[in-house]
Amino acid sequence: EAIAFGLDAPFAVEYHDSVASTNDRARDLAAAGADDIAVVADEQTSGRGRLDREWCSPPGGIWLSLLVRPDVPPAHAPAYTLAMAVAVTQACREAGVDARIKWPNDVLVGGDAPDSAEDTERGGRKLCGILTEMEGEADRVSWLAIGTGLNANIRPDDLPPSADATSLLAERGEPVDRRLLVQRVLEEFDDLRDDLRGAVSAWEEHADTVGQxxxxxxxxxxxxxxxxxxxxxxxxxxxxxxxxxxxxxxxxxxxxx
Ligand code: BTX
Structure with a gap:
């Protein structure tokens, strides 16, 4: 399946077979004045997590950076990360995987659900991480790049062994249609970004962290x-x-x- 073609999404989509980091590409697009564009890659050669950690990004994932220019103060940026976590969680659930959010930016499977018998020692398997970067003035964001790394069609052997990682492929036992998933994530995010307070409430519904x-x-x-x-x-x-x-x-x- 190809993620490149036939996407009917509320954002323009720029596709790469391989790129250093979709967040770096989004930064370049921001510098060139672009807006409302999603950069998607099949593979990243230097994917980044928070605090300069490495993000393992082999072919088969959904490595996505969404460039937006909301008219909000920089302090509101975390709400966009939460909105993206909700969008990813909903799309994964539609794909049959019982994803939950861990504050602030991880989407996990298993572990913390109260009735989960597995992973009791581990606290869940990481399916997705989100890294939001931005530039702006004191009172207004210039741009936000919401970088989302979703382990979609990745075999467990290709994930970092120490990280308690999982993929949609591993959880479902069969691949997902990445094109459809990207489209659903973008559609959900597009709905949520117009009501950020609602997005934060939706986050609470999908999160395991509260109450723990x-x-x-x-x-x-x-x-x-x-x-x-x-x-x-x-x-x-x-x-x-x-x-x-x-x-x-x-x-x-x-x-x-
Ligand atoms: P984080 O700092 O919360 O998590 C990074 C940690 O997660 C790593 O130190 C490692 O232990 C573990 N890890 C690394 N790769 C994976 C993986 N594929 N699956 C599960 N666990 C892993 C989370 O940072 C934010 C990640 C954002 C990635 C996206 S991909 C698109 C965009 N481009 C880019 O360079 N980064 C973002």
Whole structure:
């Protein structure tokens, strides 16, 4: 199946067989003045995660960066990451995979669902990660590149062994139609971006994090407690037992009771 052709999506789509990073390509397009365009690649040769981590991007994935120029302050950017996580989760569920979101930017399978017997030691298998980059002034975003790495038709052997990763292929036992999936993700995102507060509520419905005991490594230290909610545009509220802390960035681990 090819992801290149016949897409009927609410965004222009630029397709690459192989590219260093779709986020880098989106940055270049932003510098050239482009707007509302999705860059999709079959393979990335230097895919990036957060904090300069490597993102393994073999052929068969959906490596997607969506360039948008919303008229919002930079502080609202996290809501776009959450909206993308919701869009991906819904599209994966339509493809028959019971995906859940872990704050802020991971889409997982298994592990934290209350009735899940598997992965009890591991906290879920990572299906997708999102890296949003932006440029802007103090009061207004110039552009946002929402980079989404979805392990679609990737064999388990081709995923990083240490990362508890999974793919739609591994979960379903058969490949997905990537073209349709890209289209559904873009359609869902297009709906959600017009109602970001609604997107943040939808996020809460699809997320496992709220209600869990969590340990979050933030840039200013570790926060541990019960995740009690999410607050627009994307802060996690953690009840530490002494106070409610708003966490805006960090790596979150769900703790077992
Ligand atoms: P993250 O920093 O939350 O996660 C990165 C970590 O995830 C890695 O350190 C590794 O342990 C694990 N990992 C690496 N590759 C995979 C994979 N394919 N599946 C599951 N786990 C993996 C998450 O960063 C954000 C990733 C965004 C990727 C997209 S792809 C399109 C766009 N272009 C680009 O270069 N990055 C984004």
């Amino acid at each position: 005991r969590v340990r979050v490594e933030t840039p200013s230290g570790v926060v541990e407690g019960e995740a009690i909610g999410i607050e627009f545009p994307g802060a996690l509220l953690v009840d530490t037992g002494e106070e409610t802390t708003r966490v805006t960035a960090g790596d979150c681990e769900h703790l077992r009771p």
